[in-house]
Amino acid sequence: MKALAAMALLFGGYSQAQNLADVLRQGEQVFAKSCSAGYCHGVRGNAGGAPRLAGRGFDQTYISNVVTRGVPGTGMAPFGTTLTRSDFVAVVAYVATLNGNSAPDVSDFGTATAAPTITGEAARGAALFKEAVRGFGRCATCHEVGGFGIPVAAPIATVPSSAAALKALAAPNVKSGTIDGESMPVLVLSEGKQGTVFYDLTAAPPVQRSAGPGSVRLANGSTWRHSSAIGAYNDAELGAILAYLRAVVKP
Ligand code: HEC
Numbered sequence: 648m649k650a651l652a653a654m655a656l657l658f659g660g661y662s663q664a665q666n667l668a669d670v671l672r673q674g675e676q677v678f679a680k681s682c683s684a685g686y687c688h689g690v691r692g693n694a695g696g697a698p699r700l701a702g703r704g705f706d707q708t709y710i711s712n713v714v715t716r717g718v719p720g721t722g723m724a725p726f727g728t729t730l731t732r733s734d735f736v737a738v739v740a741y742v743a744t745l746n747g748n749s750a751p752d753v754s755d756f757g758t759a760t761a762a763p764t765i766t767g768e769a770a771r772g773a774a775l776f777k778e779a780v781r782g783f784g785r786c787a788t789c790h791e792v793g794g795f796g797i798p799v800a801a802p803i804a805t806v807p808s809s810a811a812a813l814k815a816l817a818a819p820n821v822k823s824g825t826i827d828g829e830s831m832p833v834l835v836l837s838e839g840k841q842g843t844v845f846y847d848l849t850a851a852p853p854v855q856r857s858a859g860p861g862s863v864r865l866a867n868g869s870t871w872r873h874s875s876a877i878g879a880y881n882d883a884e885l886g887a888i889l890a891y892l893r894a895v896v897k898p
Contacts (some may be wrong), residue, residue, distance in 0.1 A: 667740075670753045674741025677734045681726065692745040697722060701745035707752060711739045712855065715797055732756075732794030765894050772891030775884050783851040784879030786888060793895050799834065799846050799853050806892040810885035816873040821848065825864040832871035833863075 682688045683695060692701030714735065717725035726735065733756055740751035765773055776786045777795055787796030790803060801820070807813040824833035824845060832848040842860045846853040848871050877885065 666756075667750070667753060670737050670756050671741050671744060673734070674737035674739070677730065677738040678741055681730065681734075682738065687722065692742065700742055703746055705742070705746045707739060707743040707748060710742050710746070714739055714742075716852075716855070727797040732791075765891065767890075768887050769890040769894040772884075772887035772889065773895075775880065775888050776891060781879040784876075786877070788852045789876065792892065797852070803892060803896050806889060806896050808889075810882040810889065813877065813885055813889065814874045818869070818871055818873050821869045821871045823866045823869045825866075826858055826862060832869040833865070835865065 678688075678692075679690070682700075683690050686696030688697045688700050689695035693699055713723065714730075715725060715727035717723045726738075730738065736753055736756040740753050740756075743751040773793070775781075776790075776792065778785055786792075789799040790796050791798040792803060807816060821832050821834055824831055824835075824847075834846040834848060834853070836844045836846065836855070838844075840860060842858050843863050843865075844855065844857045845863070847856050880888065
């Protein structure tokens with residue numbers, strides 16, 4: 648995905664300014680439809696029923712996180728699974744410009760537009776992957792595939808051969824994190840001078856957290872099992888989902 652985006656930048660470099668303008672125009676339209684409709688945010692990020700979004704100094708990562716996950720306990724819904732990847736990137740970039748960022752990163756825009764045609768069992772699997780009635784038990788809670796879902800885990804690179812293999816999946820990147828004596832299974836997103844950003848897998852959906860430098864102790868291995876995350880589906884359903892993944896995941 649990254650390599651593709653880099654190539655697109657390389658070959659499309661001459662028209663980048665033009666592209667950004669197009670992306671922002673799309674973002675403005677998505678904003679009008681999804682964010683400033685009804686009693687929510689005002690046009691162009693002014694205050695509406697919901698808070699003002701323009702000129703608040705929000706950076707793009709912050710905006711992206713809030714749009715993905717929503718704000719629990721408020722009317723701000725999570726959009727990570729309801730907008731297409733392109734609409735998501737466009738609206739986040741648009742809100743970033745309202746906050747003074749004239750060159751938001753839109754390199755992810757359009758990376759998922761050339762979706763293959765999916766039929767039969769794979770199509771059933773695609774629907775199951777995102778199915779809302781599974782609640783946080785659906786695969787899209789933690790995986791982004793074909794532009795849909797929240798990328799808690801790294802992009803799926805290898806598709807297990809069977810439902811049994813999917814259940815027995817090892818989780819080599821999940822570590823045990825300890826903060827203030829509290830221990831939890833974590834997936835680290837970044838570690839640096841600023842501290843550690845990670846997903847706490849205790850909760851459903853996993854919660855993104857950050858901890859100051861040196862305040863989280865990490866140990867390899869954890870008691871977290873992928874099988875505990877996929878109990879919302881029976882074997883036949885998992886089989887259909889795997890057919891979907893085989894159809895869309897590029898080796
Ligand atoms: C609660 C979060 C969560 C849910 C829900 C979830 N997964 Fe995962 N999944 C993970 C995590 C975390 C990993 C990565 C573990 C690691 O890298 O150590 C993973 C790894 C995988 C992998 C291995 C990817 C690779 O390239 O090696 C596959 C395949 C997968 N999940 C498929 C699914 C499917 C299909 C569903 C729905 C039936 C699902 N997952 C539901 C969290 C989840």
